[in-house]
Amino acid sequence: MSVEVVTAAAAKARLHEGGEIAFLDVREAAAFGEGHPLFAVPCPFSRLEATSLALVPRADCPILLIDDGDGIAEKAARRLAACGYSDIALVDGGLPAWAAAGFGVFAGVNVPSKTLGELLEHDHRPEMIDAATLAQWRREGRAHALFDARPPAEYAKMRIDGARCLPNGELAHRLDTAVGDAATPIVITCAGRTRGIIGALTLRAIGVRNPVYALENGTQGWALAGLPLDRGATADPLPPLDGAQAQMSRTRARRLADTAQVPRVTVAEAERLVAEPGRTPFLFDLRSAEERAARPVPGAIPALAGQLIQATDQYVGVRHARLILMDDTGLRAALAALFLRALGFETYVLALDDAEETDVPTVPATALKTPAPPPAIDARAAWRLAQDGVPVLDLRPSTEWEAWRLDGARWLLRGDLPAALPKGARRAILLGEAQAVAGSAADLRAAGLSARWLPADAAACAQAGWPVECVRRRMSREEARDRVWFVHDRHDGNAEASRQYLAWEMGLVHQLDEAERDAFGWVPVPAPA
Incomplete structure (x- = not known):
C-alpha cells in the first residue's frame, strides 16, 4: 500500500478537524519524554505492533506517524500495513519539521491529561491545603480523612504516613463506607497535582457535603516541605459496600x-x-x-x-x-x-x-494481526551457536539488562536493526519477550535475514553453561533510550527534579496555542456548597 506523506502544517490541521485520528509517535520513550506534539501518543517502534493494536483497534482508522525525521516512521508504516491498517500517513521531516513550523513541543508524559488537570484547577479552584497546614493538623490531632488517589503500586513507592490508598473513582463510589460522616474534612493527595485536583472535583461533582481539599503538590510538595515519606506500604483491600451504600452509589450515578x-x-x-x-x-x-x-x-x-x-x-x-x-x-x-x-x-x-446478571456486552475480535515470533531455540543450542559466531541480540527492556546480561550478547533497540548486525551476518539469536522479538524478526526477514528466539531466563542460560553477569550495571541516559528520563528521579529525593516537575505541570496551560486550548472541553462541576 502507498503511505501518504504530509507536511507538519497539514498534520496539525488534521488533528483539529474533529474526526477520529491516531497520532502515533514512534520514537522511543526517552525522545518522547524530552518533547512531542501535544496530542501525539507514545507508540515506540520497539513495541510497535502490540502497542498499536491496543491503542488503535480499528483497521481503517486514520493513522498519522511522527518520528525524528530518521526514517523510522517509514519502517513503522510498512509494519502497520502488514498488521492490516489501511489508512496511514506520516509527517514529512518528523518532529524537527514540526518544531521548525512553529508548532508546540511538550516535554513529559500524559500531557493532555496533565493539561486538563491544570485547566480544571484554573476553572474550578478546588480547595487546596499545603503541606505545612496538613502537618499542623496532624500534630494537633485535628480530625480529617487523608486518601491517596494513586493505584496500590504507586502508593507502595512512597506515601504520607497514615494516608489510605483509595484511587480516584473508588473514593467517590465507596465514600459512605470510607468516611463515616458529612463533617470530617477530606484531603486527597497524589504524587504531584493532577489526581489530587481531579479527586477533589469528583467529590464536588457528586455533591459531597464534607469539606474537601487537594494536597497542594502532593507527596512531592510534602517532601519539599522537609516532611518524611513512608515507603513500602501495602494498600488495604478496597472497603466493601453494604446494600444501602451501593444504592447510594447508584443514586449518585443517575443524578x-x-x-x-x-x-x-x-x-x-x-x-x-x-x-x-x-x-x-x-x-x-x-x-x-x-x-x-x-x-x-x-x-x-x-x-x-x-x-x-x-x-x-x-x-x-x-x-x-x-x-x-x-x-x-x-x-x-x-x-x-x-x-x-x-x-x-x-x-x-x-x-x-x-442489566440481568448473565447479560454482559460482547466485544468483537479485531481483524488486525501481529507478527508471530520466530522459532524458539533452547539455551544450550543458542550458546553453541553464539560460540560459533552467530550474533546474540538482547531486545529486553534496559532495566532488565541492568539486572543480568549474557556474555557476548549486544543490547539494542529494534530501530537499530539490521544496521547493527556484524557485516556478513545472515542470522541472529534474539533474546526477549515474544512480541518484541516478533517485530524485530519481521524486520530481519524483510532484509533477507533469519532469526531464532531465545526465551530463556538467566538461570536457564547459566545452567546451559552460558556465562551470565548478574551484578547490577547502570546504563547511561544516552544508552537507555527505551525509558523516560524527564525528571525521572523526582520521587527519589532529588528536590530540584521535583521543583522542575511541578513547574512543568503548572506551565503546561501557557504552552497551548488557540486550537489546542479549544480542544479541551468544560467539566460541569458545581461550586462548593
Missing part, C-alpha cells in the same frame, strides 16, 4: 449522569455502539479485580477510573474515539465520562446493575 447529560446505555445499546462501522470503540471495565472476576466481561479493558483520566494516552490512541465506560452502579463510569469527554472523547456509561 450525575442526568445533570451532566452523560448518556447511559443498555448492554444491547453498548454492543451496537461497539459494532458501528467507521468508529473506533473502547469498552473499559472500571470495576475492581474482584468485581471483574465475579462477573467477567471478556474483551473489556480493565482500568481504574482515575488512571484512565490521568494517563489516557496509555489506553486510547485515537482522538475523538468512542469510550463506553462500564462498572456496576454507574458512578465510577459517570465520573470518568465527565473528564474524558473534556479530553474530546465521545463517552457513554454502562451500569451492569441495570
Whole structure:
C-alpha cells in the first residue's frame, strides 16, 4: 500500500478537524519524554505492533506517524500495513519539521491529561491545603480523612504516613463506607497535582457535603516541605459496600449522569455502539479485580477510573474515539465520562446493575494481526551457536539488562536493526519477550535475514553453561533510550527534579496555542456548597 506523506502544517490541521485520528509517535520513550506534539501518543517502534493494536483497534482508522525525521516512521508504516491498517500517513521531516513550523513541543508524559488537570484547577479552584497546614493538623490531632488517589503500586513507592490508598473513582463510589460522616474534612493527595485536583472535583461533582481539599503538590510538595515519606506500604483491600451504600452509589450515578447529560446505555445499546462501522470503540471495565472476576466481561479493558483520566494516552490512541465506560452502579463510569469527554472523547456509561446478571456486552475480535515470533531455540543450542559466531541480540527492556546480561550478547533497540548486525551476518539469536522479538524478526526477514528466539531466563542460560553477569550495571541516559528520563528521579529525593516537575505541570496551560486550548472541553462541576 502507498503511505501518504504530509507536511507538519497539514498534520496539525488534521488533528483539529474533529474526526477520529491516531497520532502515533514512534520514537522511543526517552525522545518522547524530552518533547512531542501535544496530542501525539507514545507508540515506540520497539513495541510497535502490540502497542498499536491496543491503542488503535480499528483497521481503517486514520493513522498519522511522527518520528525524528530518521526514517523510522517509514519502517513503522510498512509494519502497520502488514498488521492490516489501511489508512496511514506520516509527517514529512518528523518532529524537527514540526518544531521548525512553529508548532508546540511538550516535554513529559500524559500531557493532555496533565493539561486538563491544570485547566480544571484554573476553572474550578478546588480547595487546596499545603503541606505545612496538613502537618499542623496532624500534630494537633485535628480530625480529617487523608486518601491517596494513586493505584496500590504507586502508593507502595512512597506515601504520607497514615494516608489510605483509595484511587480516584473508588473514593467517590465507596465514600459512605470510607468516611463515616458529612463533617470530617477530606484531603486527597497524589504524587504531584493532577489526581489530587481531579479527586477533589469528583467529590464536588457528586455533591459531597464534607469539606474537601487537594494536597497542594502532593507527596512531592510534602517532601519539599522537609516532611518524611513512608515507603513500602501495602494498600488495604478496597472497603466493601453494604446494600444501602451501593444504592447510594447508584443514586449518585443517575443524578450525575442526568445533570451532566452523560448518556447511559443498555448492554444491547453498548454492543451496537461497539459494532458501528467507521468508529473506533473502547469498552473499559472500571470495576475492581474482584468485581471483574465475579462477573467477567471478556474483551473489556480493565482500568481504574482515575488512571484512565490521568494517563489516557496509555489506553486510547485515537482522538475523538468512542469510550463506553462500564462498572456496576454507574458512578465510577459517570465520573470518568465527565473528564474524558473534556479530553474530546465521545463517552457513554454502562451500569451492569441495570442489566440481568448473565447479560454482559460482547466485544468483537479485531481483524488486525501481529507478527508471530520466530522459532524458539533452547539455551544450550543458542550458546553453541553464539560460540560459533552467530550474533546474540538482547531486545529486553534496559532495566532488565541492568539486572543480568549474557556474555557476548549486544543490547539494542529494534530501530537499530539490521544496521547493527556484524557485516556478513545472515542470522541472529534474539533474546526477549515474544512480541518484541516478533517485530524485530519481521524486520530481519524483510532484509533477507533469519532469526531464532531465545526465551530463556538467566538461570536457564547459566545452567546451559552460558556465562551470565548478574551484578547490577547502570546504563547511561544516552544508552537507555527505551525509558523516560524527564525528571525521572523526582520521587527519589532529588528536590530540584521535583521543583522542575511541578513547574512543568503548572506551565503546561501557557504552552497551548488557540486550537489546542479549544480542544479541551468544560467539566460541569458545581461550586462548593
